[in-house]
Amino acid sequence: MRTTHPTAPPAPGRRAFLAGGLAALGLGLAGCGPADTVLSGRRRLRQWNLFTGGDGAxxxxxxxxxxxxxxxxxxxxxxxxxxxPFYxxxxxxxxxGRAFDIATLHVSRIRGMGAGTLIDxxxxxxxxxxxxxxxxVLANVWDKCTVDGELYAIPLDTHLVVTYYNREVCERAGVLQADGTLTPTSGEDAFFDVLAAVREVTGQYGIAMDTTQPWRQFWSLYRQLGGEMTFDGDLVMDDDKALRSLDFLRRVSAEGLxxxxxDAPGTPANFQNGICGLMWAGNWEIATFADAGMDFGMRPFPDVYGAELGQGDSHCFVLPHRRAPDDAAVxxxxxxxxxxxxxxxxxxGGGHTPAYLPVTRGDDYAALxxxxxxxxxxxxxxFDPEAWFSGSAAPLQNEANAVMSGVHNGSVTPETALELFKAAARKLLDTPEPV
Amino acid sequence: MSPSTATGRAAGAPAAAPAPRPARPARPGRRRASLAGLWFVLPFAALFAVFLVWPMLAGLWTSFTDRSLASPGADFVGLANWREMLGDSAVWQSLWTTLVFTAISTPPLVAIALAMALLTNRAAAGLGWFLRLSYFAPFLLPVAVVALIWEWMYQPGFGMVNGLLTAAGLAEVAWLTDQNTVLAAIAITTVWWTVGFNFLLYLAALQGIPSYVYEAAALDGAGPWQRFTRITLPLLRRTTGLIVLLQIVASLKLFDQAYIMTNGSGGPGYAARPAIGYIFEAGFTGLRVGYASAISYLLFAVIVAVSLVQFRLFSRKGETA
Structure with a gap:
C-alpha cells in the first residue's frame, strides 16, 4: 500500500529505520569488545592452532x-x-594484542613471527x-626455542621426514631384517641397491618422494654431508655439498628409481598403491596408511652421506604479546x-614425537x-637455517621448492638449480624484514 | 550501463511531455522524486564507498608505505615500493604468466561456448534441457572441488588423463609438475569449469534471433554456412563483445585454481604463479602489505588498459552494425 507512494514515504518510518540501523551497528560494535570473565565467572582461554589432519583429530x-x-x-x-592461512x-x-591467549607455532618460525615483538x-x-x-624436554628443541637467552616457546613435539616402507614389498625384495623392520643402510651405493631391489618387486619404482617440494630431502642430504647455511649479512653455503645433494635427487629420478x-597428494597415493615400496615423507602421514589398513613400518631418514639425519621442525606453544598485561591469563x-x-x-598417535621426555621414555610410547x-x-x-624468511611454509622453502623441483624431471641441472636458489635467497636477504 | 540510461529516458519522457504548459506544478514533484531516488541510491552508494572506493584509496596510500601485516604502524616510504617493483623480475614473470594464461584460455572459452550454444539451440526439444544442464553443471562446482578433481585426473601413473594417453599409445605427460605444461593444464581445467557461463549468454542471445530471418535467408538460397556467417555471427556480435570482455577480465584475475592445483607452490619454476599469486605471496607469506599493494595497482592498471582497448574495439563495431 505504502509502496505505491515511493516519493513520500512516512518520515517516522525512515527515522525508525535509521535509528534501528544505528542501534544494530552499536550492538555489533559492542560485541567486538571481549568480556573476559564477566559473564561466565570462568576464566576464558583462547587457543589458536593449525592442525586440520590426523593430528588435529x-x-x-x-x-x-x-x-x-x-x-x-x-x-x-x-x-x-x-x-x-594460519601464519x-x-x-x-x-x-x-588481544586476539588469543596461546597459539601453536613451528619452532622454525619463532624469529620470523616476531620473538620479542609479537611473541612474549x-x-x-x-x-x-x-x-x-x-x-x-628434548634439549635440542628447547635451545631452538631460546632467542637471545629468553625462552619464547614451549615445545610440544618434533616432526621430521622419515622413511616409510611397505612391509610386504620389502620382504619380497629381501631388504627386511629378521624382526620385520627395514635393514638400515649406510652410504649412497647401499641405499641405491635397496631401491633397485625394491623396484624389482614393484616393477615400477623403488621410492616415492614429493618432487614438487624437494626442500626436505635436499636439506636432509645437505646436512648429512655437514653442509651449513647462514644469512649473516650474506648467504654462506657449501656449493659442492649442495650440488652433491641435488645430484642425488637428479640421479634417483633419472635412473627410474x-x-x-x-606431487603432494600423489606421493602418499603412489606409496599406498604399491607403485613403490618406500617413501620419504613427513611422519604425519602415518594416519593415512594406518586408516587404510596397510602393513607398513617407518625408519629414520636413511644414512646416505654419513648419518641418519632428517629435516624437520617442532610444534610449540607461544604466548602472544599482550597490549594490557594479564598475569592470570598467562x-x-x-x-x-x-x-x-x-x-x-x-x-x-599422530606420528609426531613428543618433546616431553617422560612420555617418550615411558612404556606406553615404546609400545606404539x-x-x-x-x-x-x-x-x-x-631444523631449517635461521632467518626471518626460513622455516615451515616460509618464503625460503617456497623458493627452494620452485627451483629444485625441476631437478627431478631433468628440466633443470643441479648447477642451474643451485644458482637460481642462491639468487632467490639473496633476494630474500635484501628484502626488508616485515616484523 | 545501457539499461539504466534507457529507463532514465523512459522515465523522463512522461514528466517532460506535460512540462511546457504547467511549468510550475511539475517542478516540485520532480525534485521530490529525485530526492526520494537519492534515498534509494544511498544504501548502495554507502556500501560502494565503504567497500570499494575507500579500500581502493587506502590501498593506493598503502603502496607508498612500508606497512607490514605484523606491526601496527607504517611509515611513508615514497616511491620505494614502486621502484622495487619495477626491478623485481618475479613481478614481471608473474604478470607475463597471467597474460599468457589470458591469451590461451580466452579463445577456447569463447569458441567452445558458441559451439555448445549452437548445438543446444538446434537440439531436439527432449534433449535441450539435458545439454543445458550438463554444459552448465561444472560452473556450479566450487573451485576447490574442481581443482581436486583435475589434480587427480592429471596424476602421472594412475590419473585418468594419462591413462587415456597411454591407452592411445602416447607418452605420459607430467601435467602439473612440468614447467612447460602446468599453465596449459590449468587453462584446460578452467575452460571445463567456466565455459558454461559463456555458453548460457550465447544461448540466450541465439534464442533472441527471430526465426523469420533464417527463413528469409533460406528462401534466398543461403546455405547453412552462409546463414551462420552472415546472420548468426553478426547478430551475436554484441554478445560476443560482452563475453570476450568478461572473459578477459576473469582470466586476468587468475588465482584460486592455479594456487590450489600447485598446492600453493606456484608450480615448477613458478611457471603457474599468476600476478595475484605473487601479490598474495608478497602480502601474506612475506607480510609486506605495502609492497603487495603496489603490485596490485600495477595489475589493476593492466586490467583497466586491456578492458579499455577491448571495449573500444567492440563498441566501434557495434555502432557500424
Missing amino acids: RMVQMHEDYRREHPDIDFEPATFLWGN TKFAMGAAG PVPTDLLAEHGITRDT APKAS AAAVEYAAWMLKHSITWA EPQSEYRHAAADVQ
Whole structure:
C-alpha cells in the first residue's frame, strides 16, 4: 500500500529505520569488545592452532580431556588451515594484542613471527612449577626455542621426514631384517641397491618422494654431508655439498628409481598403491596408511652421506604479546601448555614425537608401532637455517621448492638449480624484514 | 550501463511531455522524486564507498608505505615500493604468466561456448534441457572441488588423463609438475569449469534471433554456412563483445585454481604463479602489505588498459552494425 507512494514515504518510518540501523551497528560494535570473565565467572582461554589432519583429530581429543579436568576454564580453541592461512592470521592477531591467549607455532618460525615483538617470552619459573624445564624436554628443541637467552616457546613435539616402507614389498625384495623392520643402510651405493631391489618387486619404482617440494630431502642430504647455511649479512653455503645433494635427487629420478613427478597428494597415493615400496615423507602421514589398513613400518631418514639425519621442525606453544598485561591469563595459558605436554602420549598417535621426555621414555610410547621405530631421530632433527624468511611454509622453502623441483624431471641441472636458489635467497636477504 | 540510461529516458519522457504548459506544478514533484531516488541510491552508494572506493584509496596510500601485516604502524616510504617493483623480475614473470594464461584460455572459452550454444539451440526439444544442464553443471562446482578433481585426473601413473594417453599409445605427460605444461593444464581445467557461463549468454542471445530471418535467408538460397556467417555471427556480435570482455577480465584475475592445483607452490619454476599469486605471496607469506599493494595497482592498471582497448574495439563495431 505504502509502496505505491515511493516519493513520500512516512518520515517516522525512515527515522525508525535509521535509528534501528544505528542501534544494530552499536550492538555489533559492542560485541567486538571481549568480556573476559564477566559473564561466565570462568576464566576464558583462547587457543589458536593449525592442525586440520590426523593430528588435529588428536588435539580435539586431548582438548576434551583438558576441559573435563578444568571445569573452571572456558576453553575456546580455534583451528585454522596449515601454512600461510594460519601464519597470516597469527601475525595479524598477535599484532592486535588481544586476539588469543596461546597459539601453536613451528619452532622454525619463532624469529620470523616476531620473538620479542609479537611473541612474549615464556615465564620459565612458572613453567618449572609444572615440571617443564630444559631437563624434561628434548634439549635440542628447547635451545631452538631460546632467542637471545629468553625462552619464547614451549615445545610440544618434533616432526621430521622419515622413511616409510611397505612391509610386504620389502620382504619380497629381501631388504627386511629378521624382526620385520627395514635393514638400515649406510652410504649412497647401499641405499641405491635397496631401491633397485625394491623396484624389482614393484616393477615400477623403488621410492616415492614429493618432487614438487624437494626442500626436505635436499636439506636432509645437505646436512648429512655437514653442509651449513647462514644469512649473516650474506648467504654462506657449501656449493659442492649442495650440488652433491641435488645430484642425488637428479640421479634417483633419472635412473627410474623414483618418479620424475609426484606431487603432494600423489606421493602418499603412489606409496599406498604399491607403485613403490618406500617413501620419504613427513611422519604425519602415518594416519593415512594406518586408516587404510596397510602393513607398513617407518625408519629414520636413511644414512646416505654419513648419518641418519632428517629435516624437520617442532610444534610449540607461544604466548602472544599482550597490549594490557594479564598475569592470570598467562598463568592459565602456561598451565594449559604444561598439561598438553604431559598428556602428549595421545599426540604421539599422530606420528609426531613428543618433546616431553617422560612420555617418550615411558612404556606406553615404546609400545606404539611404528612410532617407536624412529623416535631416536627426533634428538637429531635438522631444523631449517635461521632467518626471518626460513622455516615451515616460509618464503625460503617456497623458493627452494620452485627451483629444485625441476631437478627431478631433468628440466633443470643441479648447477642451474643451485644458482637460481642462491639468487632467490639473496633476494630474500635484501628484502626488508616485515616484523 | 545501457539499461539504466534507457529507463532514465523512459522515465523522463512522461514528466517532460506535460512540462511546457504547467511549468510550475511539475517542478516540485520532480525534485521530490529525485530526492526520494537519492534515498534509494544511498544504501548502495554507502556500501560502494565503504567497500570499494575507500579500500581502493587506502590501498593506493598503502603502496607508498612500508606497512607490514605484523606491526601496527607504517611509515611513508615514497616511491620505494614502486621502484622495487619495477626491478623485481618475479613481478614481471608473474604478470607475463597471467597474460599468457589470458591469451590461451580466452579463445577456447569463447569458441567452445558458441559451439555448445549452437548445438543446444538446434537440439531436439527432449534433449535441450539435458545439454543445458550438463554444459552448465561444472560452473556450479566450487573451485576447490574442481581443482581436486583435475589434480587427480592429471596424476602421472594412475590419473585418468594419462591413462587415456597411454591407452592411445602416447607418452605420459607430467601435467602439473612440468614447467612447460602446468599453465596449459590449468587453462584446460578452467575452460571445463567456466565455459558454461559463456555458453548460457550465447544461448540466450541465439534464442533472441527471430526465426523469420533464417527463413528469409533460406528462401534466398543461403546455405547453412552462409546463414551462420552472415546472420548468426553478426547478430551475436554484441554478445560476443560482452563475453570476450568478461572473459578477459576473469582470466586476468587468475588465482584460486592455479594456487590450489600447485598446492600453493606456484608450480615448477613458478611457471603457474599468476600476478595475484605473487601479490598474495608478497602480502601474506612475506607480510609486506605495502609492497603487495603496489603490485596490485600495477595489475589493476593492466586490467583497466586491456578492458579499455577491448571495449573500444567492440563498441566501434557495434555502432557500424
